[in-house]
Amino acid sequence: MTPAERHTQLIKAEAARLGFLQCGIAEAKELTEDARRLEQWLNKGHQGKMAYMERYFDMRIDPRRLVPGAKSVITLLLNYYPSEQQSPEAPRIAKYAWGTDYHYVIREKLNALLAYIQQEIGAVEGRGFVDSAPVLERAWARESGIGWIGKNANLLNRQSGSFFFLATLVCDLELAYDHPFRTDHCGTCTRCMDHCPTQAIIAPGAVDSNKCISYLTIELKDEVIPAALQDKMAGWTFGCDVCQDVCPWNRFSKPNTEPYFEPIPEVLHLSLREWQALSEQEFKRIFKNSPIIRPKWKGMKRNLDAQ
Structure with a gap:
């Protein structure tokens, strides 16, 4: 066994111990x-x-510009699929936001993984990224053999579907690289495109953010959601899971085992009327460690008013 192969085994074993669903490595x-x-x-x-x-x-297109001397891109999946469901009366919130903000959770795990690599292997320079830096996470997941980019532009995995977070660790350590995933297992299925409430999936693998409910409810900072789209929100007030919920590959999704992703009770049970009755202070207290804090109370009020 070469040093690169031995180091790769160590890293993948530690990634599994830290709770990551899968670990793939690309040059x-x-x-x-x-x-x-x-x-x-x-x-x-x-x-x-x-x-x-x-x-x-x-x-974005070359990680060696992010980490000088980079040789390997380690891609990691962390499952967030919940075991519970929202009340039918609750405003719809994307599953990834039901618990603690994933940035906190994954960043801690990435730091632990890098510390382990440095302890067991030696002087290795690296940086971990969690949806907060110019990294093409889905492309690197494909290059590291984890899955393919589906028609809904999400990464799909044959064993786990798509309800997982993607994280990357770029380092200057040479490792044994996985084979890129080159097969598209979506076939002729167009469920995600057919069921998108706003028809935001304009072509296989291409999403027009201007129409996407996730963009409209989280990223868009305008005072109001465009009138032409308000009646197509389908009850979603933070993100949207429709293209994932209808994907046949998500029949393989299994509930996560991460304690930090335990749903906040209010996410599951508050009705639209109860949400609208919340004060800004209550909102900040309940969701202080949640992704839902991102659009702030003003943004959430706008989203709730659009229902």
Whole structure:
């Protein structure tokens, strides 16, 4: 066994111990084809008002610009699929936001993994990223053999569906690389495209953020949601799970075992009227460690008023 193979075994075993669903590894390089697709998507204005998507383009397509001397991109999945359901009277909230903000949870695990690598292997430089840096997480998951990018633009995995978070650890350690995932297992299925309430999936693998309910309820900072889309929100007040809920591959989803993702009771049980009766102070107290705090109370009030 080569040092790279031995180190890879150590890393994947520790990732599993930390609770990650899967771990794949790819060679750090420029993602030329993904760069072309990203540029076309941006040129069409499909990023909406997410100006940050236009910044640091070179870093997005080449992790070696993020971590000098980078040799490997480690991609990790963390399951968030819940065992419970929301009350039928509750405003609909995307499942990923039911518990503690995943940024806190995953960042701690990434730091622990990097510390383990440095302890067991030696002087390794690396940086962990959780949806907060210019990294093409889904592309790297594909390159590391974890799955394929489906028609809904989510990463799909044959064993686990898509209800998981993606995280990356870029490091200057040479490892044994997994084979890229080159097969599209969506086939002729178009359920996600057919069921999207706002028809935001404009082509296989391409989402127009300007129409996407997740964008409208979280990223859009306007005073009101566009009138043409308000009657298509389908009860969603923070994010949207429709394209995942209808995906046949998610029949393989299993409830997560992460204590931090235990649902906040108010997410499951508060009715629309109870939500609207919340004060800003109560909102901040209940959701202080939740992703739901992101649009702030003003944004959530706007979303609730659109129902």
